[in-house]
Amino acid sequence: MPSDVRNVKLGACRISYNGQDLGFTKGGVEVEVTTQTKTVVVDQDGTSAVNEFITGRGIKVKAPLAETTIDNLAHIMPAAALTAGAGENPPRRLNVRAGTGTSLVDEAHQLVLHPAALPGSDTSEDLVIPHAATTGAVTFAYKAEEERIFKVEFIGFADPTTKLLFFIGNENAPAA
16 A cells, blocks of 8 residues: 555544543643563574564553543542532532552543544544543642643453454444
8 A cells, every 4th residue: 555644643642531521731632551471482493583472562551631620530540529618609629548459450541542632423544442440540730831631541341252352444344
């Protein structure tokens, strides 16, 4: 296939978690796919590799969330509960527990990165992690000259049955 400049993509993405749009980001969303392997050597070939096997694969998404709302924090924080008082504009509070023993697999939800330049109906370039979670490790700073950003890292888990870790493209296309 010949080279095509239309295949060179630029731009930000929209990020949603468990169906909720997490809003604006600042600084770029980063995706890291890692693969671990085991190199096979045999005595007869010295130190030359005769094969290599994949022993594991992982995916992480680092997202600097610019909309630092209590709702967004509650949505991404395991072992957290948002409470509200009574009335029309009730006082609200996010209670974050230590979370010891919380299973992140049990907390996992679908994470979708959708290129911002595409209409919402065009999912041809979406990156989808069906089972993603965050540990709740969030960093942010209060600075006079900068936006307050929730820096969040999502990790993907393989489906226990299909072993699917992530996919790119239309969710309705046939799975292999």
